[in-house]
Amino acid sequence: xxxxxxxxxxxxxxxxxxxxxxxxxxxxxxxxxxxxxxxxxxxxxxxxxxxxxxxxxxxxxxxxxxxxxxxxxxxxxxxxxxxxxxxxxxxxxxxxxxxxxxxxxxxxxxxxxxxxxxxxxxxxxxxxxxxxxxxxxxxxxxxxxxxxxxxxxxxxxxxxxxxxxxxxxxxxxxxxxxxxxxxxxxxxxxxxxxxxxxxxxxxxxxxxxxxxxxxxxxxxxxxxxxxxxxxxxxxxxxxxxxxxxxxxxxxxxxxxxxxxxxxxxxxxxxxxxxxxxxxxxxxxxxxxxxxxxxxxxxxxxxxxxxxxxxxxxxxxxxxxxxxxxxxxxxxxxxxxxxxxxxxxxxxxxxxxxxxxxx
Numbered sequence: 554x555x556x557x558x559x560x561x562x563x564x565x566x567x568x569x570x571x572x573x574x575x576x577x578x579x580x581x582x583x584x585x586x587x588x589x590x591x592x593x594x595x596x597x598x599x600x601x602x603x604x605x606x607x608x609x610x611x612x613x614x615x616x617x618x619x620x621x622x623x624x625x626x627x628x629x630x631x632x633x634x635x636x637x638x639x640x641x642x643x644x645x646x647x648x649x650x651x652x653x654x655x656x657x658x659x660x661x662x663x664x665x666x667x668x669x670x671x672x673x674x675x676x677x678x679x680x681x682x683x684x685x686x687x688x689x690x691x692x693x694x695x696x697x698x699x700x701x702x703x704x705x706x707x708x709x710x711x712x713x714x715x716x717x718x719x720x721x722x723x724x725x726x727x728x729x730x731x732x733x734x735x736x737x738x739x740x741x742x743x744x745x746x747x748x749x750x751x752x753x754x755x756x757x758x759x760x761x762x763x764x765x766x767x768x769x770x771x772x773x774x775x776x777x778x779x780x781x782x783x784x785x786x787x788x789x790x791x792x793x794x795x796x797x798x799x800x801x802x803x804x805x806x807x808x809x810x811x812x813x814x815x816x817x818x819x820x821x822x823x824x825x826x827x828x829x830x831x832x833x834x835x836x837x838x839x840x841x842x843x844x845x846x847x848x849x850x851x852x853x854x855x856x857x858x859x860x861x862x863x864x865x866x867x868x869x870x871x872x873x874x875x876x877x878x879x880x881x882x883x884x885x886x887x888x889x890x891x892x893x894x895x896x897x898x899x900x901x902x903x904x905x906x907x908x909x910x911x
Contacts, residue, residue: 554739554740554741554742555738555739555740555804555808556682556686556738556740556741557736557737557738557739557808558682558685558686558688558689558690558736558737558739559734559736559737560689560730560731560732560733560736561688561689561728561729561730561731561734561737562728562729562730562731562734562899563726563727563728563894563899564627564628564629564695564727564899564900565623565627565629565725565726565727565899565900565901565902566623566724566725566726566727566860566864566899566900566901566902567619567620567622567623567626567724567725567864567901567902568619568722568723568724568857568860568861568864568865568902568904568905569619569622569701569722569723569724569904569905569906570604570615570720570721570851570854570861570904570905570906570907571604571605571606571607571610571615571703571705571720571721572604572606572607572610572907572908573604573605573606573607574602574603574604575602575604575717575852576601576602577591577594577595577600577601577602577603577717578591578592578601580717581713581717584711584713586713595849597826597827598825598826598827599825599826599827599845599846599848600717600848600849600852601849602849602850602851602852603705603717603718603720603851603852603853604722604851604852604906605703605705605719605720605721605852606703606705606706606721607907610703610721611643611645611703612641612643612644612645612651612701612702612703612723613645613651614723614907615701615703615721615722615723615907616639616641616651616655616699616700616701616723616724616725617659617723618723618905618907619699619701619723619724619902620655620659620697620699620725621659622725622902622905623725623726623727623900624659624697624725626900626902627727628900629695629727629729632662633694633695633729634661634665634696634697634727635664635666635687635692635693635694635695635696636665636667636684636687636691636693636696636697637652637655637656637659637661637665637666637667637668637696637697637699638652638668638670638683638684638687638696638697638698638699639651639652639655639667639668639670639699639700640669640670640672640676640677640680640698640699640700640701640856641669641670641671641676641700641701641702641856642671642672642673642676642704642855642856642885643702643706644669644671650668650669651669651699652667652668652669652699653667655667655699666687672885672888673702673704673855673884673885673886673888674822674853674855674856674858674882674883674884674885675822675856675882675883675884675885675886675888675889675890676700676855676856677698677700677724677726677856677857677858677859677860677880677882677890678739678741678859678880678881678882678891678892679741679882679888679890680698680700680856681698681726681728681737681739681892682739682741682890683698684696684697684698684726685728685737685739688729688730689730694729695728695729695730696727696728697725697726697727698725698726698727698728699723699724699725700723700726700856700857701721701724701854701855701856701857702721702722702854702855702856702857703721704719704721704853704855705719705720705721705852706721707719707753707781707782707783708778708782708783709769709779709782711771711776711777711778712776712777712778712782713774713775713776714774714776714785714787715776715778715782715783715784715785718825718852718853719853719854719855720851720852720854721854722851722854722857722858722861723857724856724857724860724861726860734895735895736809737892737894737895738805738808738809738893738894739805739890740804740805740808740890740891740892741888741889741890742797742801742888742889742890743886743887743888743889744793744797744886744887744888745887747789747793747887748885748886748887750785750786750790750793750887751783751785751790751884751885751887752783752784752885753781753782753783753784754780754781754784755767755779756780756781767779767780767781790884790887791828793883794824794828794831794832794883795831795832795835797883797887797889798821798832798836798881798883798891799832799836801881801883801889801890801891802819802836802881802891803836804891805879805881805891805892805893806879808893809893811877811879811893813837813838813842816838816842816877816878816879817842817867817870817876817877818843818844818866818867818876818879819836819838819842819843819880819881820844820859820862820863820866820878820880820881821833821843821844821845821859821862821881821883822858822859822881822882822883822884823844823845823847823848823853823854823858823859823862824848824853824858824883824884825853826845826846826848826849829843829844829845829848830845832881833845844865844866844867846866847862847865847866850865855884856882858882859880861904863878863880863896864901864902864903864904865904868901869901870897871896871897871898871899871901872897872898872899872900872901873897873898874898875895875896875897875898876895876896876897877893877894878893878894878895878896879891879892879893879894880892880894
């Protein structure tokens with residue numbers, strides 16, 4: 554699906570991470586793994602440090618902090634926000650939805666709409682498209698998009714294939730309707746026939762918790778998980794990424810009429826260094842234009858990874874300049890979303906950990 558929307562402006566970004574630091578090498582050594590092999594994986598994949606939520610902290614808490622800091626820093630008044638869109642795979646409850654809970658925490662008026670999108674690593678781009686449609690066609694003056702997950706809670710500590718990957722973060726993005734301005738372009742897609750390549754098999758309505766015992770099993774590599782844990786087929790996910798992402802990036806750049814020299818950065822979902830470098834090379838972008846160090850500083854932040862990369866890698870420039878940026882998220886679903894945006898100048902709130910639930 555292709556979509557072009559205007560006139561819009563991204564007014565600001567904020568990122569709040571989990572406060573607990575985990576170290577890939579130390580955790581692996583504690584689990585009895587070979588330090589030399591761990592260091593080789595760390596260099597290739599880019600796994601070093603990750604920040605995860607403290608006990609009792611959720612994606613709602615992380616996004617609430619990011620939203621409060623962003624709204625305090627932006628000139629747009631909270632009363633002008635006509636909708637809240639919340640993207641997460643790890644909501645506080647099956648009911649009510651996170652967006653409504655955030656709506657209440659921030660004290661928005663009853664006229665402000667609020668709804669969730671259940672998406673992962675492609676979710677920020679999908680959410681941005683939803684928010685942009687509300688501004689471009691729905692009459693909204695401003696939309697608050699929150700995207701975040703606590704995927705560290707879904708992995709098994711004894712599953713070394715997935716547990717070391719994920720960090721926790723919440724983000725807030727503020728969109729406003731403006732007169733004039735460059736159009737935003739989107740390419741969205743999905744391959745639902747392969748959706749179970751990334752899955753948490755149990756815990757939903759199909760297999761509720763408590764309907765049968767969750768038996769933990771250990772695979773041939775010694776990784777343990779039960780049906781309530783996140784599982785990924787790494788090889789299939791990598792093949793999916795190389796098959797779909799470069800094509801989506803090329804399609805959205807063609808839609809925008811852009812070429813690589815005119816684009817300031819290709820901001821990809823921060824899955825891992827090897828994936829990002831492989832995709833960027835296939836897309837024809839030099840490494841200098843494709844941020845890829847976020848995963849070794851924060852971990853794979855799912856739907857929060859693209860806004861975090863924008864803040865951390867382009868924040869100083871976006872505060873003062875207007876840049877052409879291509880971004881692409883890809884993952885659970887299997888789904889992908891690519892966008893070509895003219896961004897900046899905008900408000901950039903510093904990336905901070907959530908210190909407490911106060």
